[in-house]
Amino acid sequence: MSSLSKRKRLDESGSGRSEKRTIEIKKNKTDPRHQDSRTAFYAEENEVLLRNPKRDLDMYKNACDEIRRCMAEIHHLKSSDAKNKAAEIEELRITVSLQFLVLKKLNRLSHLRCKKVRDKTSERRQKTDEYHLQLQNLLYEVMHLQKEITKCLEFKSKDEEIELVSVEEFFLKAPADISKLEITKADEHQLTLARLDWELEQRKRLSDKLKETQQSKESISGEIKTTQEQLESLQPKLTAILETTKPVQEYLNMPFDLKREQYAQARHLVDPLYVLFMQASAYQDACDKDLTVTIEGDIEAAKLLVSISNDDIEDEDDDSDQEETDKRKSKRRRKTVSDRMNQKKEKVLKKHPMSVILTIKCQDGSNLTLKFDYLLMLKIATVSIKTNFSKSETSGSSGDLLLPETILSCLYTDDDGSSTPNPANKFELQQVGIYNIKDYLTNIGHPYMWAQWLSGLEFLPDSNLSMAQSNVSSGHMQETIGRIRQRVLSRLALQKQLAALEAGCVPMESVCTCLFPNKTFCRLSSWKRLTLEDYEVIQSNKCYLESGLVKDSDYLFLLEAERGSAKLKASVVISPNYPSTAPLFSVEVTWKTTRTNVTDENIAAMESELNLHYKELLTEASPCQLLANQVQRLLVCFDVYIDTDSDPDPDEGPSEFSRERVYCRHVRGPNRIKPYKYNVHMGIFLHR
Numbered sequence: 040m041s042s043l044s045k046r047k048r049l050d051e052s053g054s055g056r057s058e059k060r061t062i063e064i065k066k067n068k069t070d071p072r073h074q075d076s077r078t079a080f081y082a083e084e085n086e087v088l089l090r091n092p093k094r095d096l097d098m099y100k101n102a103c104d105e106i107r108r109c110m111a112e113i114h115h116l117k118s119s120d121a122k123n124k125a126a127e128i129e130e131l132r133i134t135v136s137l138q139f140l141v142l143k144k145l146n147r148l149s150h151l152r153c154k155k156v157r158d159k160t161s162e163r164r165q166k167t168d169e170y171h172l173q174l175q176n177l178l179y180e181v182m183h184l185q186k187e188i189t190k191c192l193e194f195k196s197k198d199e200e201i202e203l204v205s206v207e208e209f210f211l212k213a214p215a216d217i218s219k220l221e222i223t224k225a226d227e228h229q230l231t232l233a234r235l236d237w238e239l240e241q242r243k244r245l246s247d248k249l250k251e252t253q254q255s256k257e258s259i260s261g262e263i264k265t266t267q268e269q270l271e272s273l274q275p276k277l278t279a280i281l282e283t284t285k286p287v288q289e290y291l292n293m294p295f296d297l298k299r300e301q302y303a304q305a306r307h308l309v310d311p312l313y314v315l316f317m318q319a320s321a322y323q324d325a326c327d328k329d330l331t332v333t334i335e336g337d338i339e340a341a342k343l344l345v346s347i348s349n350d351d352i353e354d355e356d357d358d359s360d361q362e363e364t365d366k367r368k369s370k371r372r373r374k375t376v377s378d379r380m381n382q383k384k385e386k387v388l389k390k391h392p393m394s395v396i397l398t399i400k401c402q403d404g405s406n407l408t409l410k411f412d413y414l415l416m417l418k419i420a421t422v423s424i425k426t427n428f429s430k431s432e433t434s435g436s437s438g439d440l441l442l443p444e445t446i447l448s449c450l451y452t453d454d455d456g457s458s459t460p461n462p463a464n465k466f467e468l469q470q471v472g473i474y475n476i477k478d479y480l481t482n483i484g485h486p487y488m489w490a491q492w493l494s495g496l497e498f499l500p501d502s503n504l505s506m507a508q509s510n511v512s513s514g515h516m517q518e519t520i521g522r523i524r525q526r527v528l529s530r531l532a533l534q535k536q537l538a539a540l541e542a543g544c545v546p547m548e549s550v551c552t553c554l555f556p557n558k559t560f561c562r563l564s565s566w567k568r569l570t571l572e573d574y575e576v577i578q579s580n581k582c583y584l585e586s587g588l589v590k591d592s593d594y595l596f597l598l599e600a601e602r603g604s605a606k607l608k609a610s611v612v613i614s615p616n617y618p619s620t621a622p623l624f625s626v627e628v629t630w631k632t633t634r635t636n637v638t639d640e641n642i643a644a645m646e647s648e649l650n651l652h653y654k655e656l657l658t659e660a661s662p663c664q665l666l667a668n669q670v671q672r673l674l675v676c677f678d679v680y681i682d683t684d685s686d687p688d689p690d691e692g693p694s695e696f697s698r699e700r701v702y703c704r705h706v707r708g709p710n711r712i713k714p715y716k717y718n719v720h721m722g723i724f725l726h727r
Contacts, residue, residue, distance in 0.1 A: 067164035087151045096472040099145050100481045123289070152600045203234045213237045259644060266387030307341040309413050311420055311507040315496035316395050320510040327520060330402040344415075363700075383471040385414045388483050396632040403525050407446075409496065411522075417464045421464055421484030422456075428531065440534050440594070444480075446494070447487065448592055449615035450522050455592050456485030458550045460498050489519045529618055539667075540598075546667050546675070548662045553719055561681075565599035567612065573597075579625045579635040580610050588612070588623060600674055603639045604694060605630035607677050611666075618657075618665040624649040624673065628680065637711045640710045643691070645676045648715045652727075676715050681723055683713045700724065 116124040164450040203209075210218055217237050221680045223230040263514050305316050316332060323330045341620040390412045397409040408425040424443040439445060446453045453567045457477050459465070468476060476486075491498065492515035495507035535556075539546035543563055547555075574580055583589055589612050598609040614620035626649075627644050628634045636643040657667035682698050683705040700723075702714055714724040 043482045059085060061722070069580075084151055084448075087148055087155060090148065092152065095145055095148060098141065102141045103147070106135055106138045109138070119695045128437070132161065193431075198231065198235055200234070201238060203238055206230070206234075208235060209234050223457075233442065251513070301332075301334055304393070306336060306418065307338050307345065308334070308393055308395070309341075309344075309415075311494035311496055312391065312411060312413050314509055314512050315411055315493050318493070318495075318509060318516050318713065319395070319397055321513075322520070324514045326517065331398040331400075332395075333396045333398075334393060335396060336391075338393070340392035380409050381474055384473060385516040387471050387473070388468060388479060389415050390421075390483065391415055399523055399527075401524055403528070403531065405527055405531065407527055408489070410484070411490060411496070414483060417459060417461060417467065418496075419459055419464065419486050420490045420496060421486045422490045423484040438532050440537070445615070446530055447485075447523065447526060450487065450489055450519070450526060453617075455615075456480070456487040456490075460488050460491055463496065482531050489515065489522075493519055494570050529663045532661075533613070533617055533666065536664070536667045537566075540670065545671050546664075547671060548661045548664050548667075550658055551656070551664055551668055551671075553669065554656060555671050555675055555717065556722070559630050559671070559678055560696075561602035561605075561674050562601050563598070563670070563674065564601050565597070567595050568595050569595035574610060574612075575629070577608075577610055577625070579637070581623055581629045582636070583612070583623060590614075598670065598673070600677060601680055603675065605677075605681055605696075609672075611671060614667065620662055621653040622669055624669065630678070641680060641713050644712050644715060645673070648676055650714075651672055675717065678707060679713055679715055 113128050113131050114134075116128050137466050167260060204212075210220070215232070216552070217233055217240065219233060223233050300314075301320075305313055308316060316334065319330065319332045323332055361529040371536075391414075395411045398406055399409070400406045405426075405428045408427070409625070410423040410425070411424070412421050413419075413422060424447060426443055426446060428441060455482070459468075459476055464476075468474070469633070473479070493512055495509055497508065497511045540563070543566075545563060571589075571591065574589065575584060580589070589595075592615050594613040594615075596611040596613065598607075598611055600607040600609075608627045610625045612623040616624070624646055625636065626645055628639070628642060634642055636646055648670060653665065653669060656665060656672060658664070678700075679702075681696050682700060683702060702724055704714065704726065706713055712726060713727045715722075716725050716727050718725050
């Protein structure tokens, strides 16, 4: 109960205090002194308008000076010992107080003056904002009017979109009731209306004609649909007939179904391979039944390549996909610089997913399979070779003659397939770090020049022409297929000869025996393979090396023969294009002294018999036997060289070699040349 009583007392005391305050406020309002202060305030506001601010500033400065002076005197009086200083100090205090009153009044006046200025500035600012708003409204109205004017100026009527006939044609073809020459020639507006009427009339006629054509079209479409339904109903019957004719096709060797499938696959080939397939198929049907043309590869992958027509878009997509995959796998494993470079190399050397296969059968039962690919980025054709020989004799010196990598090397002059024929590929390969394409030939195949020709590609020395042309392919097809067959036969014959020479005998065909004497007295003792370094060491070979007759792609051999104490060594250079390019012989004879083509004119004449007059050893029946015939002639010439040597010295005793043949003259001319030419009909040796 005591707490409640205390709260009541506090409430009563608070309410009493509030009532006292309201009473005091009412008294102040009715108090005349309060009214006088308000009147004085408004009087000072009016006084501000009448007073000069500069004079007030001077009064402020004078009052401050007076206060400083009085304060200085007070300080002086307090510090001095004057007797009546209290009265003077009091007077000075009164003076200072009066000056402070002046300062306070000036302060009030300055505040009032600032208030007046602020009010006036605010009023002016408000008026300025009103004027600016009015200006913006006017500018907006001007802009709106300008847009409307521009719309009106740019307005185009629908008749301007209609392609009307020319005025001359209108006056020439329009009837008089529409053209109205008297009115339209004078009034351009009437002319336009007349032309529109004429256009409407023509369009009505065309509309009627269109309706008639559409009706005719619908009737024809109905007939076509009926005929198509009939043809579709025949499809199962035709399929059944084709199935029943398959045994007949196989029996008559007329594979129509296989050809139809091949032609369907050919639609997905890239252009160069398509040209190769079509031209090879045409050549097979017309000229060569021993040639087989087929297609292999992934058709679905080829369709995906065809759907991407822009290489730049493909590159961007690949780059974006690669970036996304790199971001996903960045936490697991980051690709090194070598990995990225290998990816770029794989992309540059990427093949088209489909290939063309040519299988060439030869007369002896051997066959050669050529697989043609197309490199998409480099835009060149490459060929990979597989061999299948029915009969082949191997030897240590001829083991690489029938290798797939070299069997078609230099089919045409200097075409070894070790470099790209497209000049632009050099820069593309260098960008990905490929400076020698030889290291990648096992994967991509050899880019022989004849492979480009068969694919319809022809690269000029200073251009990047990679468009497949049918005339280029057809112009080289027959010759190239013939050269390939001839190369296989010549390599087989060459391998057979090399195997016999390595065994120590010269293989002679029956048709060639009449070109030589019945008997030779020297003996073939050795036949072995040489490297280019070994060939360069032999002194008699320097002239051929300096003249550029020996190349890196040539096959080098060393022949050794003997007759008693006389020894003969011959370095043999066989070109990949054998027998079109005859083997090259350089001879060295060791008998009493060492004799070469530099020291002995007769050795040079012996080399001329082999290297210059080799055409006498060629026969139509066996043109590939040129090497064996040249070796046989070398042995015969060695016999002649020994037999026709100068008479022996009597002091040395009897001669080591007996003369087995009769010679008309042993030597002739100032160079004392021996008779190396064999006359087949007379059976004697003569000088050239």
